[in-house]
Amino acid sequence: MSEENNPINDTGNGLELNEELRRKIAEHPCYDKKAQHKFGRIHLAVAPRCNIQCNFCVREFDCVNESRPGVTSKVLTPQESLEKTRQVLADYPFIKVVAIAGPGDPLANDESFDTFELIRKEFPDITLCMSTNGLMLPEKLQDMLRVGVSTLTVTVNAIDPEIQAKIVDHIVYHGKVYRGVEAAEIQIKNQLAGIKAAVDAGIVVKVNTVLVPGINDKHVVEIARKLNELGVYIMNIMPLINQGAFADLEPPTAEERKAAQEACEPYVMQMRHCRQCRSDAYGLLSQDMSQMSEKRRELIKIHTKEDMEKAKENLAKNGTEEGKD
Numbered sequence: 001m002s003e004e005n006n007p008i009n010d011t012g013n014g015l016e017l018n019e020e021l022r023r024k025i026a027e028h029p030c031y032d033k034k035a036q037h038k039f040g041r042i043h044l045a046v047a048p049r050c051n052i053q054c055n056f057c058v059r060e061f062d063c064v065n066e067s068r069p070g071v072t073s074k075v076l077t078p079q080e081s082l083e084k085t086r087q088v089l090a091d092y093p094f095i096k097v098v099a100i101a102g103p104g105d106p107l108a109n110d111e112s113f114d115t116f117e118l119i120r121k122e123f124p125d126i127t128l129c130m131s132t133n134g135l136m137l138p139e140k141l142q143d144m145l146r147v148g149v150s151t152l153t154v155t156v157n158a159i160d161p162e163i164q165a166k167i168v169d170h171i172v173y174h175g176k177v178y179r180g181v182e183a184a185e186i187q188i189k190n191q192l193a194g195i196k197a198a199v200d201a202g203i204v205v206k207v208n209t210v211l212v213p214g215i216n217d218k219h220v221v222e223i224a225r226k227l228n229e230l231g232v233y234i235m236n237i238m239p240l241i242n243q244g245a246f247a248d249l250e251p252p253t254a255e256e257r258k259a260a261q262e263a264c265e266p267y268v269m270q271m272r273h274c275r276q277c278r279s280d281a282y283g284l285l286s287q288d289m290s291q292m293s294e295k296r297r298e299l300i301k302i303h304t305k306e307d308m309e310k311a312k313e314n315l316a317k318n319g320t321e322e323g324k325d
């Protein structure tokens with residue numbers, strides 16, 4: 001398969017997507033490589049709590065299964081998130097995806113669903129995206145469908161409990177703490193059952209896998225084969241960020257990551273343009289406006305408005321937004 005994603009005609013796994021989902025994927029900067037330069041996402045940091053402890057996680061930072069470490073994003077209430085979304089979508093209409101990816105696990109925080117409920121009421125056509133460690137996925141899938149999530153990321157770092165037990169220190173499940181292989185078995189079982197149920201329900205699933213040399217690097221192909229069986233749309237192999245209990249481990253080299261992606265590609269389409277963004281990031285993947293000065297944001301706002309006016313003029317003149325030449 002070529003490096004260009006071509007999800008409209010080929011999902012890479014034989015999945016049939018309806019017209020609405022095709023549009024959403026074509027405008028999703030993470031799911032379609034070509035969309036990354038045109039369309040953006042906004043992350044709403046409404047989910048501070050987590051129900052597991054990964055060995056590479058330091059809780060002063062955003063969830064590193066989806067984000068890069070930095071100062072933890074400021075947590076917003078659902079109402080504050082709605083107001084922020086309103087403002088951002090009005091100023092930057094190229095943002096087509098509203099997502100919750102932390103700073104903890106979205107499924108361990110009811111505020112995630114309250115937020116999406118508010119957003120969906122006001123923006124019924126926007127793509128709602130979520131990212132989770134998958135522990136609560138089977139139980140929370142109905143809530144996800146109720147609020148209208150259409151793209152979902154699940155972090156799967158191992159499907160072998162012996163390997164997973166080296167990556168996650170403990171989980172808290174139904175009020176009880178589990179450790180080691182026992183914890184890993186529960187999490188993997190829930191992740192895989194949850195992914196299957198989500199795919200069957202029509203959600204387009206992406207899997208993030210954190211590549212940890214010496215722990216899961218020889219195992220990623222086995223994960224990819226399983227993802228193919230489950231109907232996962234795309235896989236994102238992310239490099240380990242060595243911190244926490246894994247502070248002494250070496251992250252993979254660019255070559256090691258590339259080799260892992262190439263080995264997995266026959267089984268599931270590979271995402272290669274991830275920016276490991278913050279849980280309050282917004283804008284294009286390559287231009288996180290949450291980290292920009294007010295002045296730069298204002299410039300982007302002005303350019304966006306000018307581009308839209310030009311597109312409207314072309315539409316009136318030539319019948320196409322991009323003009324005829």
Ligand code: CLF
Nearest residue numbers: 030041066099129274275276277
């Ligand atoms: Fe956000 Fe993730 Fe949805 Fe994208 S990010 S919840 S799928 S809208 Fe994208 Fe950011 Fe990489 Fe995530 S670049 S860290 S893959």
Ligand code: SF4
Nearest residue numbers: 050053054057063064
């Ligand atoms: Fe940290 Fe994310 Fe793992 Fe939770 S799922 S422990 S927030 S890296």
